[in-house]
Structures are given as structure tokens and as C-alpha cells.
Amino acid sequence: MFPIDQFQSLHTPFYYYDIALLRHTLETVVTESGKYPNYHVHYAIKANHDPKLLSIIASHGLGADCVSGGEIACAIQAGIPSHQIVYAGVGKSDAEIALALEHEIGCFNVESLAELRVINEIAEKMHRQARVAFRVNPDVDAHTHEKITTGLSENKFGISLAHLSQAVEEAKQLSAVTLVGLHFHIGSQIEQMHVFQTLCERINTIVSQLTDQGIALQSINVGGGLGVDYRHPLDHPLPDFAKYFHTFHSHLRLPQGTEIHFELGRSIICQCGHLISRVLYVKEGEAKKFVILDAGMNDLIRPAMYGARHHITHLTASHDAATETYDIVGPICESSDIFAIAQQFPHTRRGDLLAIHSAGAYGQSMASCYNSRPLAPAVYSEV
Numbered sequence: 001m002f003p004i005d006q007f008q009s010l011h012t013p014f015y016y017y018d019i020a021l022l023r024h025t026l027e028t029v030v031t032e033s034g035k036y037p038n039y040h041v042h043y044a045i046k047a048n049h050d051p052k053l054l055s056i057i058a059s060h061g062l063g064a065d066c067v068s069g070g071e072i073a074c075a076i077q078a079g080i081p082s083h084q085i086v087y088a089g090v091g092k093s094d095a096e097i098a099l100a101l102e103h104e105i106g107c108f109n110v111e112s113l114a115e116l117r118v119i120n121e122i123a124e125k126m127h128r129q130a131r132v133a134f135r136v137n138p139d140v141d142a143h144t145h146e147k148i149t150t151g152l153s154e155n156k157f158g159i160s161l162a163h164l165s166q167a168v169e170e171a172k173q174l175s176a177v178t179l180v181g182l183h184f185h186i187g188s189q190i191e192q193m194h195v196f197q198t199l200c201e202r203i204n205t206i207v208s209q210l211t212d213q214g215i216a217l218q219s220i221n222v223g224g225g226l227g228v229d230y231r232h233p234l235d236h237p238l239p240d241f242a243k244y245f246h247t248f249h250s251h252l253r254l255p256q257g258t259e260i261h262f263e264l265g266r267s268i269i270c271q272c273g274h275l276i277s278r279v280l281y282v283k284e285g286e287a288k289k290f291v292i293l294d295a296g297m298n299d300l301i302r303p304a305m306y307g308a309r310h311h312i313t314h315l316t317a318s319h320d321a322a323t324e325t326y327d328i329v330g331p332i333c334e335s336s337d338i339f340a341i342a343q344q345f346p347h348t349r350r351g352d353l354l355a356i357h358s359a360g361a362y363g364q365s366m367a368s369c370y371n372s373r374p375l376a377p378a379v380y381s382e383v
């Protein structure tokens with residue numbers, strides 16, 4: 001599966017992207033969402049903005065979900081048509097709003113009344129019309145890690161249900177904004193389909209209340225958040241997209257012709273990326289053995305930031321190597337720079353190569369130069 005001979009000649013650490021898997025994942029997304037004629041999928045660029053990967057994603061016809069002006073520029077650079085770009089974020093700056101208006105993006109996902117007024121003001125000055133959707137905080141628990149839960153009323157995101165009617169009334173009064181729909185994004189790494197079912201039921205109630213008030217909506221954006229299998233990434237490289245889209249098809253009850261938009265990040269890009277690292281030292285501690293890697297939390301921050309655990313495999317162990325127990329750690333001067341605790345692993349030596357799997361999403365895009373370390377480059381399975 002991995003070109004070990006090629007890896008031996010490369011400087012580590014680096015991100016390795018399996019392009020065949022990315023294409024297979026994208027084809028599956030396109031096929032499964034394509035079963036429902038009004039479904040539109042946007043790729044959430046913040047998961048990974050690598051230009052080569054983005055251009056492959058664009059070539060499969062996906063739109064983009066952006067959370068900054070920089071991401072809007074990345075999407076356009078990759079060839080994603082601007083009408084397929086949606087733009088979310090609680091803190092859009094004036095310059096970012098102007099950039100989005102200049103490119104006539106598909107939709108602003110508006111997170112507050114204050115933001116709505118600013119978009120209207122800037123659009124008026126530019127003689128543009130802004131298409132907007134209100135990001136509604138539906139108060140649905142995503143049953144995921146607290147740091148990636150976004151749809152509870154205590155989170156900073158979106159407009160609360162209590163303020164929605166007022167926001168809709170105000171949007172009608174503003175001349176340079178057109179309300180096209182509602183947006184929901186309740187969190188990330190959601191593994192249980194019943195969470196999406198609950199979201200659908202909440203959306204049905206909200207939309208029917210608005211319909212009763214005489215407000216027709218062109219589109220509903222259900223956000224992203226579909227989880228991946230971090231425990232068995234090599235056995236389950238693809239999330240169950242068929243079940244995911246079918247869950248929405250079975251539970252959403254919307255007026256005929258309503259467009260349904262999705263914003264998938266992790267589920268598209270996660271499993272095709274692997275962080276490849278070399279063992280610098282094997283250290284015998286008092287009570288533990290440590291494998292010290294040349295990759296650290298600056299390259300992949302998820303373990304330190306979210307307590308995430310990534311499956312790790314040994315790429316160069318001999319077949320008859322005995323099993324030992326190691327903590328696998330990075331070189332950074334932080335105690336949280338740990339990739340695995342008490343991992344059963346083949347006997348390991350300095351110079352061995354390891355692969356940290358499921359690193360395609362929120363890996364390279366969140367990397368930093370902390371400790372003045374260079375950014376790990378990308379290597380692709382196809383040029």
C-alpha cells in the first residue's frame with residue numbers, strides 16, 4: 001500500500017496523500033448524493049486546503065464551504081465556480097465580505113443580525129445583491145467531542161430560534177440582501193445517524209413554522225460533520241455516504257423543490273492522508289518505553305488539542321519482531337505532544353518509519369511552525 005522505498009529516500013516528516021482513495025471517495029459522494037436530484041455538496045476547505053487536492057475535488061463538481069476570505073480565494077484558484085461557494089463564520093471582516101460580494105458567491109451563511117446589517121451596507125455601496133441564509137442554532141447535541149460541538153444554544157455559532165423570526169423580518173426590509181434559506185451545522189466527527197435524524201426533525205419544525213408565516217425558502221443547508229473511523233482506517237477508508245444521504249432523504253420533509261446543501265470536510269479528505277514520520281530515538285524511561293518521532297504536535301495538533309487518537313502503523317518492522325508497549329511521542333517541548341499511550345507495537349529502532357493514519361483532515365491545514373520547525377510538505381501517490 002505504501003511505497004516504502006520511496007519513503008526511505010525522503011526527508012521526514014511529510015504528509016502522504018493517496019490520490020486513488022480521494023478519487024474513489026469523491027466518486028462515491030457524487031454517486032450517492034446524485035440519487036437525490038436537489039442535493040448539492042460543498043467541500044469544507046478548512047479540513048485541508050492543499051491546492052492539488054482542491055483541484056481534484058473541484059474536478060468532481062463539488063462546491064466549496066469557506067470560513068474566511070483566504071478560503072474563498074483558494075476555492076476560486078482551484079476552479080470552483082463562485083456560485084457554488086458558501087461562506088460561514090461568526091466574524092467576517094468588511095474586507096472579506098467585499099471579496100465575497102465581488103466574486104458573487106452563492107450564499108453568505110449569516111450568524112447574527114449585526115452581520116446581516118453590515119453585509120447589506122457593504123453590498124449597497126458595491127451595487128451588489130447578497131444572497132444570504134441564516135445560520136440557525138438548532139440546539140441539537142451532536143454527541144461528539146465538546147470542542148467540536150457547535151449546535152448547542154451555549155455555543156457561539158448561529159442565530160437562536162428565539163431570534164429567527166425577527167431576523168427574517170429584518171432581512172425583508174433590507175434592500176441589498178436576499179434571504180434564500182437556512183443553514184445548520186451542529187458539529188464534527190458525528191458517528192451516530194440518529195443525530196442527523198434529530199437535526200432533520202428540528203429542521204422540519206422550523207421550516208414549517210416559517211412557511212406558516214408566509215416565508216418560502218429556496219434552500220436548506222444541513223452543514224457537515226459526518227464522522228470517519230479513526231480506529232480502523234485501513235479496513236474502513238470510506239464513511240457510509242449512502243446511509244448518510246439516505247438519512248436526510250428519509251427524514252427531511254420540505255416543500256417540493258427545496259435545494260438541500262451539504263458541507264462535508266473530514267469525511268471527504270481524512271482517510272486519504274497519512275503523516276509519515278521517522279523514529280529519532282527509543283528511550284527507556286523508569287516505567288515506560290518511549291518512541292520519539294520527528295513529527296510533533298505542530299505537524300498534527302489533533303491529539304494535543306482534542307485528545308484525538310490516530311491509528312499508527314509501523315512501516316518497516318521485521319516480520320518476526322516481538323511486540324512491546326510504547327508511548328509514541330513527538331519532539332515538541334509540551335507534555336501534550338503525545339500520539340499514543342501504551343501502544344502495543346513491534347519492537348522499534350531508531351530510523352524506523354511510522355504512519356499516523358486518518359491525517360488528511362485538520363492535519364496539514366492546522367499545522368504551525370511552533371518551535372521554529374518547518375512545515376511538513378505534501379507527497380502525493382500520483383503526480
Ligand SMILES: *Cc1c(COP(=O)(O)O)cnc(C)c1O
Binds near residue numbers: 267361
Ligand atoms: C467545519 C465546518 C464544516 C465541515 O465539518 P466536517 O466535520 O469536517 O464535515 C461544515 N460547515 C461549517 C460551517 C464548518 O464550520
